[in-house]
Structures are given as C-alpha cells and as structure tokens.
Amino acid sequence: MTRFFVSPEELTPEFLVLTGENAQHAKVLRLKNGEEVLVCDGQGKECLCTISDVSPGQVSLVVKKRLESETEARVRASIYMAFSKGDKLEHVIQKATELGAYEIVAFPSARCVSRPDDKSLKKKLERWQKIAASAAEQSGRGRIPEVLVVGSYREALSRAAQADKGILFYENERATTLRMALEAGEYQTISLLTGPEGGLEEKEVAQAMEAGLQVCTLGRRILRCETAPLCALSAVMYASGEF
C-alpha cells in the first residue's frame, strides 16, 4: 500500500488533505477515488485512509482507521558514523533506514579526510533527511529516522554512551565479539559506532572505552567504512529477533 508521510499535526482524526510533494506523488501514481493509502506521521502513528477526491495539487482523504506502526524495530539502534568521502554517508543513511535504524549520527574523527563546513552542512543535513524520508517510505516504516551531526568526537562518544549498550567497532579488536556484547544483558537502546576510511586512532579507541563504550570486532575481514555499520545493524536486528 502506498505510504505518505505528513507532519504529526496534519494527522487529524477524520479527514486529511495531502498537498505539495505528496499530492504530486499521488498524481504520478495515478491514485483514484476509493483507493486506500497509509498516511504516517513519521513518528510511529499511522492512518488507513480512503481517497475521496483528487484535485490538482490536493488529494482529500477520509480516515478509516488509526493504527500504531507495526514495522518499527523493537530495539532502538543508533548508527554513529564518522564523516567519510563521497556519498558513503548517504548510502548508509538509505540502507540503515531500510534496516530499521532509529537515528543516524554523523561525527568528525581524527582521520576523517572529508568534513563538511558549517555552510554546506545545513544543505547536506536537509538532503540527508530527505534520503531517510524517502527510504522510510519505500521500506514501509512508520518512523523517519532523524539524521544528526555532532560537532566533536567527544560529543559523539558521550551521546552514544547514553544508550543501554554502546559499542565501537575496531579492526584491531580480536577478543570481544559483538555477540558477547549483545548477550551480556537486556537492552532497549543501542549505539553502534564505526570509524572513517582510515579507521579510528588507538587514542580514540581508548577515549571511547573511558566514555563507557565497549570495543568489539566485526570479524577477521576488514570492512569498508560504509559496510561496517550496515553489517553491525543487520546483526543487531537479527539478534534482537526481527527476522
């Protein structure tokens, strides 16, 4: 079923109106009176609606049923990814959204080659949020993950450490596996932190441990910086019983 995202205040109890990009999208899909669509507030609430009128630039809907989204993951997984070159962050935002991430947090680290300046950052954040919204729509999610940027590595660490489990993946870690970390006690929220192309510095790994994160391996093969967070997220979703 086609899925539209509106702001929470637009999700009114009986009648809804789609405008702007949503109305345009409905036109492209050639939706007609009587057809059913899902309208979501991007925060887990949904309405099953019937189209009552299609006008240029405006689609009117009658609410049939209010629902809680059933496609959100039970565990809230936050992806912390260091700034990286090219469109890798965009790739991870799209895929992590499909895989069920709760939020995606970008941060700077010592070996980051690319780090957007404040001016371009605002534009990038808008673009990143759009990618998350579009992936949420396509994958049938009830919530659009927020995309955030934190100003320093330290800030990323202290934010990540607030989750029930905070995990940093390091290619030189051999002993502690993700499984060990996940099986040591219950969790509702989890942070998964990975480094940039050149990896994290030893000093940064030590800082993370001081901040309360656990350092884990993702196996004996070296994963690219855009592969590691998605591998870890897939494993967490599997381990927490999503599939």
Next chain:
Amino acid sequence: MTRFFVSPEELTPEFLVLTGENAQHAKVLRLKNGEEVLVCDGQGKECLCTISDVSPGQVSLVVKKRLESETEARVRASIYMAFSKGDKLEHVIQKATELGAYEIVAFPSARCVSRPDDKSLKKKLERWQKIAASAAEQSGRGRIPEVLVVGSYREALSRAAQADKGILFYENERATTLRMALEAGEYQTISLLTGPEGGLEEKEVAQAMEAGLQVCTLGRRILRCETAPLCALSAVMYASGEF
C-alpha cells in the same frame, strides 16, 4: 600488510615473482627491499614473503613462511541474486566479498527488468570477477569468491538446494524467520536467494519450495534488492560465530 593474489601454480615454495598488475601495484605502493608482503593463491593458501628485488615490471620475493588463510568464514555462504538494474549486482559482489561470501551467483527471474545478453555477459563476468578480486584483496581475504551466472531460475534453485541449508527470502513470508531456519540443525554450506527489484512471483516462491528451499522473512520492513542479500549474509556470519 599488503596482499597480492597470484594463481595457485605461481605460489612456489621458495621464491616468487610478481609481474603485470601486481608489480605495478607494488610500484604504486613504493614497496622496498626487505619489506614483508602476503601472497595468496586466492584459494586459501598464503605465503609470508620478503621483497628481495624491485625491478621495472617485476618484483622478486623470498618466501619466509607458508600459511593457511585465517580470514575465511567457517560457513560457506553462497549469495544467489537475481539480475537487477544499474550497478546493484556490482555493489553486492563487492560488499558480499568483504562480508565473507563463498561465491555469488546471478540468475534470471520472471520480473527481472534487466538481463544481459550473452555477448555482454562475458565482459560483465570478467568485470564482476575483478571486483570480487579487488574486494578480497582490500578486506584481507585468502580466497576470491567466484562470480557465476546460471541460465535459468530453475537452475539457480537446483544449485542452491544442494547446500546444507537453502533459503529464499520473500517479503510476503511472515511466519518463518531466518533464525528459525538457521537454528534447525548444523550446516557447513548455505545458499541465500533473493529476488529482483519487483520481487519474486508467488509461482516462483512455490517452485523454490518444491526444489527444497526454505522460505524466510527478513523482517517487517521491505528491503531493496541490493540490501536484502547483504543483510542476510551479515546475519548468517553473526549467527555462525564470525563476530
């Protein structure tokens, strides 16, 4: 440590010579006499070598130690991916190689929009094999996964069914999770089959069951055709104790 792949017959017991692209690569990396490198036969055997001479187009090595690769996954996972649009197959070949796939098999299915003709297929296969080789080198693997194409959906099914576990992922499956399939008995080899952009037809899913494959869900979110195989492979690697 830098890693070079040579053919099995080139992996001689005492002295080795790198030529062609390998010699060029060594030049780019400015490797010098006395430095150590790993030379692999792409099938799990490796030699720790010391550089004894760097000449134009040729690098001579002395073998210090013969090793069995320690970076190959314990479970042999075969990725069966339907032909898809653009560079999605290339993306999956690269990432699946990093994640430890044993082989990647491309196949046609009813809703495949894109299917290369025989003429372009030979070129594509060469290119795909190169992508696998390069990803194997970068991720530190001891084996280059083979990239294969089978001519029909039926052929893909019967080949996939030969593994200890053969699993097809279908977005309309709700009851059987990957976890149920993996926890029902030991396995050394596993096939993971996913459909094209438009998904598999119901008829095709029924055919797969007849062929002996198990139909599983990857969760309540709809994954893109290039995300599903990598998500499944990550989960299998996690479940089989790789990390």
